[in-house]
Amino acid sequence: MITIALSKGRIFEETVPLLAAAGIVPAEAPEASRKLIIGTNHPDVRLIIVRATDVPTYVQYGAADLGVAGKDVLLEHGGAGLYVPLDLEIARCKLMVAVQNGFDYEGAVKQGARLRVATKYTECAREHFAGKGVHVDLIKLYGSMELAPLVGLADAIVDLVSTGGTLKANNLVAVEDVRDISSRLIVNQAALKLKQDRLQPIIDTFAATVAARR
Numbered sequence: 001m002i003t004i005a006l007s008k009g010r011i012f013e014e015t016v017p018l019l020a021a022a023g024i025v026p027a028e029a030p031e032a033s034r035k036l037i038i039g040t041n042h043p044d045v046r047l048i049i050v051r052a053t054d055v056p057t058y059v060q061y062g063a064a065d066l067g068v069a070g071k072d073v074l075l076e077h078g079g080a081g082l083y084v085p086l087d088l089e090i091a092r093c094k095l096m097v098a099v100q101n102g103f104d105y106e107g108a109v110k111q112g113a114r115l116r117v118a119t120k121y122t123e124c125a126r127e128h129f130a131g132k133g134v135h136v137d138l139i140k141l142y143g144s145m146e147l148a149p150l151v152g153l154a155d156a157i158v159d160l161v162s163t164g165g166t167l168k169a170n171n172l173v174a175v176e177d178v179r180d181i182s183s184r185l186i187v188n189q190a191a192l193k194l195k196q197d198r199l200q201p202i203i204d205t206f207a208a209t210v211a212a213r214r
């Protein structure tokens with residue numbers, strides 16, 4: 001059995017065409033069925049639907065052989081036990097620093113002010129601000145980061161931005177890039193050895209499909 005861990009939403013949707021290129025077609029859509037284990041046209045290939053942040057954990061422990069996870073999630077997870085052969089170039093966005101419209105971020109940084117930063121991405125944020133020599137107090141959040149500056153929880157947030165629509169809707173502006181983000185194929189290292197004959201063709205087809213899109 002080959003098990004592939006995916007999260008619902010954009011990662012699932014953008015992985016379906018890659019799976020199709022490898023001849024793998026899900027039996028149903030996760031939103032429609034609410035099932036957490038989804039069969040495919042191959043009796044020995046199944047998809048499991050987990051939270052985006054849990055994908056590396058399932059693959060790390062071998063509960064899934066393959067997974068698709070955002071670089072943001074992999075940086076926070078640390079990547080132990082994972083082989084990351086491929087940037088799938090899907091679910092592209094940017095990790096950015098954002099503040100409430102009118103907050104003088106550059107000024108605060110120049111003055112050496114200590115900033116309160118709310119984020120789900122504490123590891124990436126810690127590294128980013130340390131690299132700039134900016135002192136920060138990090139506040140860990142699990143969602144709706146955009147709210148934090150509006151109610152005085154934080155001066156700034158570090159969050160994923162694609163169109164900027166969510167920032168704009170909440171009177172926030174992006175002030176700094178932290179890094180580009182896209183989703184990666186991750187592989188359990190032991191599975192790659194034990195099931196190489198099944199996994200390698202999938203990895204190779206994904207790689208060829210990504211390359212052909214460039």
Ligand code: ATP
Binds near residue numbers: 161
């Ligand atoms: P939830 O939204 O259910 O709380 P989540 O935020 O962990 O869960 P998603 O929002 O589906 O999950 O994000 C999953 C992955 O997709 C992220 O880890 C990131 O790599 C990528 N992603 C997140 N936001 C965007 C975006 N706005 N544009 C493109 N890719 C994104």
Ligand code: MG
């Ligand atoms: Mg989200």
